[in-house]
Amino acid sequence: MALSINPAILIGFCFALARTSSWAIVCPPFNSKAIPVRIRVGFAVAISFVIAERLAPANVDLSITSLVGGLLRQALAGIAVGMLVLILFSAIQAAGELIDLQVGFSLGGVMDPMSGNMAAPIGRLHQLLAIAILFSINGHVLVVRGFLRSVDASPTATLDLGELAQQAVRMVSMMTAAAIEIALPVLAALFATEVVLGLLGKAAPQLNVLVLGFALKSLVAFTLLGTTLVLLPETASSLLGKAVRGGLQVFGG
Numbered sequence: 001m002a003l004s005i006n007p008a009i010l011i012g013f014c015f016a017l018a019r020t021s022s023w024a025i026v027c028p029p030f031n032s033k034a035i036p037v038r039i040r041v042g043f044a045v046a047i048s049f050v051i052a053e054r055l056a057p058a059n060v061d062l063s064i065t066s067l068v069g070g071l072l073r074q075a076l077a078g079i080a081v082g083m084l085v086l087i088l089f090s091a092i093q094a095a096g097e098l099i100d101l102q103v104g105f106s107l108g109g110v111m112d113p114m115s116g117n118m119a120a121p122i123g124r125l126h127q128l129l130a131i132a133i134l135f136s137i138n139g140h141v142l143v144v145r146g147f148l149r150s151v152d153a154s155p156t157a158t159l160d161l162g163e164l165a166q167q168a169v170r171m172v173s174m175m176t177a178a179a180i181e182i183a184l185p186v187l188a189a190l191f192a193t194e195v196v197l198g199l200l201g202k203a204a205p206q207l208n209v210l211v212l213g214f215a216l217k218s219l220v221a222f223t224l225l226g227t228t229l230v231l232l233p234e235t236a237s238s239l240l241g242k243a244v245r246g247g248l249q250v251f252g253g
Contacts, residue, residue, distance in 0.1 A: 012056030016048035019074035027082030077157035081247040088243040091175040095182035096126030146244035154251035167246045185227040
């Protein structure tokens with residue numbers, strides 16, 4: 001019994017796998033190293049089976065140039081969509097890192113096994129909470145739906161590079177503003193603490209302001225950290241929606 005495979009569907013599956021794999025490598029929460037590689041590969045293959053028919057070319061061209069060019073376009077499209085979500089979603093971790101920098105915890109950063117980068121404690125806490133919140137609000141479903149809509153908007157992975165650059169700049173600006181807004185209550189309190197320590201150092205020069213300052217700023221940061229955590233669910237939902245809409249605009253969706 002001979003098994004016949006439609007060449008267009010096979011090519012569409014290869015295109016879908018390239019697009020889905022590149023997207024899953026970049027886009028949170030699927031880019032986390034906490035998810036085993038075999039799970040991520042299975043996830044990418046499963047989605048590729050679903051969208052293979054949508055990406056199947058109308059006219060089958062088996063030339064190397066056409067196949068390689070198509071794979072590269074699809075991979076670039078997946079990276080573009082995932083990168084926009086990653087940039088905007090990084091605002092939550094950036095807020096924690098701003099607090100770490102102000103308190104002085106960034107000097108004691110340790111290697112984060114999940115990302116392979118140096119991470120300070122409050123920034124790492126915000127990152128873990130952001131991922132947990134993302135799953136609790138079904139953000140992972142929204143991200144997958146946004147990816148599927150980008151496939152429907154542009155099966156051939158035709159990117160508007162001008163719009164992509166504009167969206168990237170917009171996402172970075174929004175990320176910076178969101179990070180400052182999340183961390184602002186703690187940063188304001190820490191600034192006031194710095195002023196008090198400066199006045200205290202003038203009034204009582206015999207005090208070791210450096211040692212006292214680190215302990216006092218740590219106490220203030222942990223006491224007021226709850227004010228930033230309360231903002232995270234609403235902020236994560238808002239940022240995620242903006243990132244998905246920005247990714248669709250890149251394809252004219």
